[in-house]
Amino acid sequence: MLTSQKLCYKFALITFLFFGLQGIVSLGGAWETAFPDTPIPIPYTAGRSFHLNISIMWPLFGITGIIYYFFGSEAGREIYSLKLIEANFWIFLASIVTILGSLVLGFNEGIEYLEALRPLKVGIAAAISILFYNLIRTYIVAEAPKSRGTLVSILAGSFTLIVFFIPNILRYSHPVAEEFLKFWVVHLWEEMSLELIGTGVLAAVVMTLPGMQRSTIENVLYLDIIIMVVTGVLATGHHYYWAGGPAYWIWVGGAFSTIQVVPILLLIYSIMKTVKIQYFYQLGQREKMVMAMVASSIFYHIFGAGLLGFLMAIPAVNKYIHGTYITSAHSHLAVFGVFGFLVLALSYYIFFSEIVLDKKSYLFSWIGILLLNGGLLIMSMALLVAGGLQSHFWYVLRLTVGETNQGIFPWLLLRLAGGLTYTAGSSLLTYVIIAKAWSNFPLCFPALRQLEKQRCLELKELHNGFQQLAGTANNLEQTLRKTKLLLDKYLKIKP
Template sequence: MLLSQKLCYKYALITFMFFGIQGIVSTGGALDTVFPDFPNPVPFIAGRSFHLNISIMWPLFGITGIVYYFFGREAGREMYSLKLIEANFWVFLVTIVTILGSFMFGFNEGIEYLEAYRPLKLGVAVSICILFYNLIRTYFVARVPKSRATLVSILAGSFTLIVFFLPNILRYAHPVAEEFIKFWVVHLWEEMSLELIGTGVLAAVVVTLPGIQRTTIENIIYLDITVMVLTGILATGHHYYWAGGPFYWIWVGGAFSTIQVVPTLLLLYSIIKTVKLQYFFQLEQREKIAMAMIGCSMFYHIFGAGLMGFLMAIPAINKYIHGTYITSAHSHLAVFGVFGFLVLALSYYIFFSEIVLDKSSYWLSWAGIFLLNGGLLIMSIALLVAGGLQSHLWYVVGLTVGETNQAIFPWLLLRLAGGLTYTTGSSILTYIIIRKTWSNFSLCFPSLKQLEQQRKLELQDLHAGFQQISIAGNNLSRVLRRTKVLLDKYLKLK
């Protein structure tokens, strides 16, 4: 195992901790939506900002550790700087905690999903810049072909994280311009940047499975990159129309949204064609859990993000469902269903690389996955029905917003039940990780000094091994020369 990979355990740990916190906070928000008069220590606005921002930040934090874990392995060498990996962890962690904490004290800029004060956004910018710099320096000295698709995909995604985020640090006089730029993070991070990174790291996992040929996967990845960049940028157009842009944007966005599911279908098709189901049962326990969550991510990617996103982007439909609970259902399925499950799967895979996964934790993990899926589906179905009723009661029946809210109350109650189920699942998985960390703290938080000493010892062992081989070679050479002399004497005497 590379030393840089040992620094990724704590990324996985904090990812699960943020994930567990998000479940608890979101349940509180759902409770406040159903029972607005119920005493709540956190104001709704602060809680909503907290929920929206943590839903972006914990997958991004997790994907940072995941990239460090797999990029070095794909590059065939250690990451350029272990110190930068360590610095990246603490800068990003402090930034996220400060942003989330500031919401609780009422510091809010009012830009949905990007409510953090601009000085705090600089912390996010610094974090993703450190990530890209470490990756590109490693890429330049990689011991594999520079054209390796997994490396190119991860680098492209990491670079676009910076490109789309930096403009959001600036201020804009016109609110339409500010809304346009906002969707570069809210939509393009998900639909392009994280797609590219996720495809790269997922391929890095898949190529280790029996029956998978790297060349097949890499050909698919290059096609996926092309489609992701084209569709990701133009499909964002359906947001521009509602932000105040020209009418043609809703048609451009709708047209290219129909193609966005193609990259996932291509990757899924290549995996199905090359991997046999029997291989799944031959995997280790942690790999089975990880592959199960990756399977969940694929499912929601196709149906929750792809198919539903396509239907919602059709202008004739989008006109009536925009701003309803249907949008909320799509957001839950696309953000958590796709990237949440993928980040959890790979973080779980990383965390249990050296830490032993005991039998009770294994079965609890399956229970957590089952509850997460059950809760997510219950929430999404309830929100879909509530959103459909909103559209019908507003536009067809002509009810007021207050009357409509009374009519959809049972479905919001069901949504709360789904949230409680989801939170139970997230709490179980978080508990497993924290419990294992407690008994493996030194492994999860190794010091750089210890790792450097370990590297020196390994180098010394290698040097000693080469010396032994050299000595053995010299001895063998002398034996062969002595044998030749004796053989010559023997032939002369004969």
């Protein structure tokens, strides 16, 4: 294991803590949606902002640790700076905690999904900039080929995180400009940047499967990169239309939204074509859990982000369902499909690299995954029906908002039940991680000086090993010369 990989345990731990917290907060929001008159200490607007922002931040935080864990092994060397990894962790964590805390207290910019005060967003920009700098310095001196698809995909995704986020820190005189740029984060981060990173990391994991050929995956990976960049940029167009852009954007966005499931389908096809299906039955406990979450991610990616996203992008359909609960169902499924379950899977993989996964934790993890999937499906189906009824009541029966809310109340209750199931699953998974972290605290938060000292000792041992090898080779060379001289003398005196 690389020394830099040992700094990634705490990224996985904090990711699950934020994930568990998000489940609890989302349950409160679901309750207030069904019972709006319930007195609560936190206003609905503040709770919603908190929920939306933590839904973006915990996968981003998790993917940072995942990148550091896999990028070094794919590059064939240690990450450039351990100190920058450590700084990256604390700056990112402090920024997220400050943003979430300020939103709960009511400090809000009023830009949906990006409600955090602009000065606080600088911390996020600094964190993703440190990440890219550390990666590019590692890439420059990498022993692996510079054209390796996994490295290119992760670097491209990491760089575009900065490109799409920085403009959202600035102020603009026209609100439409802010709405346009907002979707560079809300949509392009999800449908391009994080998808590029996730695909590159998933490909790196897939490389470890028996029978998997790097050339096969990398050929598909480059095609995936091209498709993700083109479709990600142009599929965002349907958001531009609803923000006040020209009418042609909804057609451009709709057309390219249909192609966004192609990259994951190509990767699945390559895996299934190369790897024997029997191998999956021989996986260890940790690997089975990871594969279950990856499979969940693929399912929601195809049906939640892909199929439902395609239907919603059709102009004639979007006209009637835009702003209904159908949009909420799509966002929940898309978030978990594109990167949510993938981040959980790989964070789980990292966390249990050295920590033992016992039978109890394994059983609780399976129950947690089943509850997560069950809750997500119940919640999404209820939102889809509620959204369809909203559209029917508004546009066909011409009911008021109050009458509509009364009509969809049973489905909001079902959504609440789904949210309760989901929260039970997220809490159980988080409990498994916290329990193991409590008994393995030094492993999760290793001292940086100790790691650097250990790294120096390992390098010194490696250097001494090479010196001994060189000395052995020198002795062997001298022995061969003496043997040759003796053999020459023997041949000369032989009658």
